Amino acid sequence: MDNGNGQDNTIIEEEFGISTESYFETMGDLSEAEAQERINDLVARLATLAESYYDSDDPVASDAEYDGLMAALSGLEELFPNLAILDSPTQNVGGKASELFSKIEHSKKMLSLQNAYSMHDLDNFDTRISKDATGCSYTVEEKYDGLTLVIRFKQGKLENVATRGDGQVGEDVTANFSMAQLLPGELAEPVDIAVRAEAFLPVKEFQRLNSERAAAGLKLFANPRNAAAGSVRQLDAQASSLRGLDYVVFSVESETSHATHSGQLAYASSLGLKTGYIGKAATMADAKTLVGQIGERRDALGYEIDGAVVKVDEIWARQEIGETSKFPKWAIAYKFTADSVLTKLLGVTIQVGRTGVLTPVAELSPVFISGSLVARATLHNEDYIKSKDIRIGDTVKVSKAGDVIPEVSGPEISARTGQEVEFEFPTTCPICGYEAARENGGAYRKCLNPYCPQKLERAIAHFASKGAADIRGLGRALVARFYSEGLVRDIADIYKLKGKTDQLQELKNFGQTSISNLLGAIEASKGMPFSSFIYALGIPLIGHNAAKIIASHYQGPAQLKNASLEDLAKIDGFGMASAMSIKSFIDGEAQWGVVDELLELGVSPAVEAKEKRGDLFKGKTFVITGTLPTYSRNEAAALIASHNGRVAGSVSSKTDYVLAGENAGGKLAKAESLGIRIISENELVEMLGLLES
Numbered sequence: 001m002d003n004g005n006g007q008d009n010t011i012i013e014e015e016f017g018i019s020t021e022s023y024f025e026t027m028g029d030l031s032e033a034e035a036q037e038r039i040n041d042l043v044a045r046l047a048t049l050a051e052s053y054y055d056s057d058d059p060v061a062s063d064a065e066y067d068g069l070m071a072a073l074s075g076l077e078e079l080f081p082n083l084a085i086l087d088s089p090t091q092n093v094g095g096k097a098s099e100l101f102s103k104i105e106h107s108k109k110m111l112s113l114q115n116a117y118s119m120h121d122l123d124n125f126d127t128r129i130s131k132d133a134t135g136c137s138y139t140v141e142e143k144y145d146g147l148t149l150v151i152r153f154k155q156g157k158l159e160n161v162a163t164r165g166d167g168q169v170g171e172d173v174t175a176n177f178s179m180a181q182l183l184p185g186e187l188a189e190p191v192d193i194a195v196r197a198e199a200f201l202p203v204k205e206f207q208r209l210n211s212e213r214a215a216a217g218l219k220l221f222a223n224p225r226n227a228a229a230g231s232v233r234q235l236d237a238q239a240s241s242l243r244g245l246d247y248v249v250f251s252v253e254s255e256t257s258h259a260t261h262s263g264q265l266a267y268a269s270s271l272g273l274k275t276g277y278i279g280k281a282a283t284m285a286d287a288k289t290l291v292g293q294i295g296e297r298r299d300a301l302g303y304e305i306d307g308a309v310v311k312v313d314e315i316w317a318r319q320e321i322g323e324t325s326k327f328p329k330w331a332i333a334y335k336f337t338a339d340s341v342l343t344k345l346l347g348v349t350i351q352v353g354r355t356g357v358l359t360p361v362a363e364l365s366p367v368f369i370s371g372s373l374v375a376r377a378t379l380h381n382e383d384y385i386k387s388k389d390i391r392i393g394d395t396v397k398v399s400k401a402g403d404v405i406p407e408v409s410g411p412e413i414s415a416r417t418g419q420e421v422e423f424e425f426p427t428t429c430p431i432c433g434y435e436a437a438r439e440n441g442g443a444y445r446k447c448l449n450p451y452c453p454q455k456l457e458r459a460i461a462h463f464a465s466k467g468a469a470d471i472r473g474l475g476r477a478l479v480a481r482f483y484s485e486g487l488v489r490d491i492a493d494i495y496k497l498k499g500k501t502d503q504l505q506e507l508k509n510f511g512q513t514s515i516s517n518l519l520g521a522i523e524a525s526k527g528m529p530f531s532s533f534i535y536a537l538g539i540p541l542i543g544h545n546a547a548k549i550i551a552s553h554y555q556g557p558a559q560l561k562n563a564s565l566e567d568l569a570k571i572d573g574f575g576m577a578s579a580m581s582i583k584s585f586i587d588g589e590a591q592w593g594v595v596d597e598l599l600e601l602g603v604s605p606a607v608e609a610k611e612k613r614g615d616l617f618k619g620k621t622f623v624i625t626g627t628l629p630t631y632s633r634n635e636a637a638a639l640i641a642s643h644n645g646r647v648a649g650s651v652s653s654k655t656d657y658v659l660a661g662e663n664a665g666g667k668l669a670k671a672e673s674l675g676i677r678i679i680s681e682n683e684l685v686e687m688l689g690l691l692e693s
């Protein structure tokens, strides 16, 4: 699709290897062949990234981008388990030992850590732990952001140092460490011991190294981790190039007589090895406090950490709990999620909404933000892009506005290469070519064509959506197909489909079952509640709440048609703007003409009895995720329950609403992928406030 800037969306897709059309959202709708194609693309792209990430210390993508692609792949593999390839990167911890170093085989596979993105994830972890082991306690440590090493001492003497490599075979970097004199050549006791440690470069040393490199005309390191990896993995390391490197031992690999992990680390420290902060917590509640404290002092540490690690302290309990092929089940890394994440702005597409508003959408190299994958983000409007000087090709900061909708908050000017291009906002609709103007100096440019296909398509899809006519199966993709085939060109056409079965049968991949299911759903929608009908019409400013108010004041379309502006404006909770919007819809020949046509076709909205306060959420299932701004999750659950709603623990196709707060994680992503309505605490309160008035 041309985005009005002469840039073709397929270029973005080619460069990027996967469809940027929010693949989480559409994953469930993919055919096997399409899913296979995406899986292949993702595997190839991840392989290239993994190579540069682990093997050349020169990443071409940020961690968040990498995690994003990985999440997309896991998501697809979950939905299409038969398509997952055996050596998928999701099954493999990544990296391989470079041919240039001698190899050291690890005595056991080096596992990774499972991640938590919210305190709630930590509670779930605690619940899992308590099923396998009772009476154990936790340690809380910093999660150092460097490179893993396995360090072996024989009879107290440094034997070798290995990188992680592919988890099974690492590189022998002993010579570099001997030269750096960073590790003790000899321990305090002549013991055989293997420890795991993280090597890292403190921030000051990183800055020094980079300014020296800049002076020497050398390429700069992207971050301290890559700088550390670069130093450690030099083939002919000079002592000077290892200057400033530091390490912290975070686990003892070999067996010791100590019954706890914290005891083992204290022992390692007594032998002369460096260990870091180890907090002890009797309960998960205490552990969470310690995690929070680490987060607070994060910026003052002088070295980079990307989270906190919570581990079961007792060795016996770890044995009971066990491990998967990827990670130990007794430890979890709480990832500090950046408020904003950097990624590349690959392009800008223009979305035309059902009211004709042209919204610029940032097509991003996917990133993980607060536990969910973000591939597209809003750029709001023309003025926003200009005032922030956001250009295509920019490295941009992406954050979650209002916790849920991602937005591009601005460019990272220092990352500019000069190749970035300004985005020229189209003055015509990218869909129909008709004039798109800013009315009365408003911020939004609107397509002025009342018959713009995109507007109509969106309006039809809105009519059929959940909460509106709720016609199962008639989603955006199918509406687009029907539209282009000429089967459905306006809302009323939906109800004429039953007379077009011949044409429906000619459609590819749309079998008899799909046809009869669809026609059944269309028939059933004829008796939709009156409030849903009003909402489905897509009248500007009239959302669910306003539609409910109207439906509680008027007994069906005929009565509504006779409403005067004064009557409408008098309705409690209704502003003049909403009243005028309704009135102009009623008076608009084309608009009300659609209503008449729908009624003629047999649509007969069920007039609702005035809703009882207590039944507002009857039959509705909520899932609560993340931290809400004012209510605790329990309070919110009680509120929902007091209106007869149900609160479930996990998101499924049966979920009606996901109430999402800050740091919402996987549940939010899942809700997005299933197209479930996501609401904020504010919206919940609004829904409730409506009936209190």
Ligand code: IVH
Residues within 6 Å of the ligand: 110, 111, 112, 113, 141, 142, 143, 144, 145, 147, 148, 149, 197, 198, 250, 251, 309, 328, 331, 333
């Ligand atoms: S414990 C068996 N503790 O994170 C798993 N790892 O994502 C043992 N890391 O490869 C890992 N700080 O390089 C552990 N305090 C810490 C850590 C830590 C950083 C790194 C480590 C590991 C990676 C796992």
